[in-house]
Amino acid sequence: MLKATIDAEIFRESIDAIAALVTECRLHTQEDMIWTRSVDTANVAMITLELQSTAFKSFSATDGELGLDVTRLKNILAMVGKGDALTLQLRDDDRRLELSFGGYRYSLTLLDASTLRKDPNPPAVDLPGGAVIPGETLNNAIKAASVISDKIALGIDPESMTFYMEAEGDTDHIKLALSEDELIALNPVRSRSLFSIDYLKDMGRVMARAEKVEIHLGINHPVRFVFEIADGNGRVDYLLAPRVEAD
């Protein structure tokens, strides 16, 4: 069961965060929140998203799961006006999700959750290095690197006390190093891993809106980006597998 009302912009922000990685997902409802954990089809990236009941104007739910066509939902939400209140309600034995806003009533047929991939297990990775930076700075760095390469190294240099990103083109090279006074926080453990720009660009567009993004790094290990959504009433955790440096 789910019946809830939320600011359309906040719900759109949440669905955009999911849509950056997957086209469909298994959404769990609980008494106090909705959440999903999904991996992309190539098994390279994972999103864990939680949206607490406090993010909603009204919220009433029991334990359950629903299969969301994320792309279609995103297209519908693009039509909702900015200040609109959006009401979500399961209908027809949970086979349809009804979205109401203004005088509109959309009925979205749900996917059979049993046909969707099972929830992935969160991998146990140790990522000792860390930095906290504004989402916009991170997104700009990703865009800057994308001009010259399709991969980007993220790392922490404990000697210079910097978080850096670095990209190597066929002939060109770019490096952005942020020292402590440009960072919100730094956990200076030596780290460096290489990542695909394609994934980072999609994540970057979402993260650009976050006031701060926690970055967790290791050596040739995944990167984890953690940031709040919905004015602190929700949280996104992106995990992205590294690429091999000798690529």
Next chain:
Amino acid sequence: MLKATIDAEIFRESIDAIAALVTECRLHTQEDMIWTRSVDTANVAMITLELQSTAFKSFSATDGELGLDVTRLKNILAMVGKGDALTLQLRDDDRRLELSFGGYRYSLTLLDASTLRKDPNPPAVDLPGGAVIPGETLNNAIKAASVISDKIALGIDPESMTFYMEAEGDTDHIKLALSEDELIALNPVRSRSLFSIDYLKDMGRVMARAEKVEIHLGINHPVRFVFEIADGNGRVDYLLAPRVEAD
């Protein structure tokens, strides 16, 4: 004969209304106005547009007709600055229309009006249901429906005293119902007909600018949209044939 000066924005708005349906048209000049009645190539939609002499800064015309390449004229008008005064003048035995604005002088070769389709007769259809709504509301509803379907039903439900639009996708469904307090006026006679989104989208973009649009409906009958242009000194009447519901 035609020699007239008009605010460029008003003339552009008028030509855009025509260009939404046809690429060429037969424009009639009279002592007190210019007008056209044209159907699209598929015979599905008709526009009747009148622009009174009062819409012009100066106007002098005699009875006549000219063949307009609407697409080319639209492209030229896109170049005219917003506040510019535009002077229209027939030249060369009415074979060319000269457009002057700023220091510019465009000369547009007219089409031979005898090669254009004859003016269609306005069909005698009885459309007893009616509603009046802001053009922007109508355009937004059309855009919302276009996300999930290529056809849209427009109707009036006298019991709930609502004007509604409804679209059915392969799996999804959307309904917008506007009650009396959201409408400018309602003529509550039961009506419902199905229309092609493609035509409605083109018309919707034009109607979005109108403060109010009269909608006239029947049961499996055409829809007629009537709205003012040129600050009340002109009028557009769109007529769109219905599609078969069992499509």
Next chain:
Amino acid sequence: MLKATIDAEIFRESIDAIAALVTECRLHTQEDMIWTRSVDTANVAMITLELQSTAFKSFSATDGELGLDVTRLKNILAMVGKGDALTLQLRDDDRRLELSFGGYRYSLTLLDASTLRKDPNPPAVDLPGGAVIPGETLNNAIKAASVISDKIALGIDPESMTFYMEAEGDTDHIKLALSEDELIALNPVRSRSLFSIDYLKDMGRVMARAEKVEIHLGINHPVRFVFEIADGNGRVDYLLAPRVEAD
């Protein structure tokens, strides 16, 4: 040797002026300026651009030349923020140009200047007619003409004391005539030549930002456009060969 710091926007404006004509160029450094003279691959258009040391916040250079991949540099500059200070520095025996801004450090591999075309000689052409007009007026005229034709005539009529541009489509015709009170200056010597819209459009986008553009014309001769950049601390000189009128 080159080490210099400049407002990013000013450098971007200069590189855009070059990129309108060529994808790579030979850039000369001198004690008091940098400059280039380059022709496009079709030998139809030439740019001479000078940027004085006074355009820079700091400037230190010796005589030299470097091979620039203009397109790549333009892409990188698109990433630089508006108010950023950009530092240029030659590295690795002048094989790389380093660009620093914010925390970023780009390293751009230079082209081997010996593989680039030699500097063209400035042709000795006598262009007695002239007009000075705002860059935006010139760009708008070029855009207006492009709607109906792929070539445009520029001319000066000493009788009506006007600078004009004129374009002929298959059936349509446009003329813009600017008289003395709409021009910043006029040198009323009869002139008229025909030019390719494609080249003019690219130049027009750049010239649109110039407060005034000097236009030098002859009869079936090239046109020369001269305008300032970098708040008067730089200068661009475009030369464009005419097309044959009977085309």
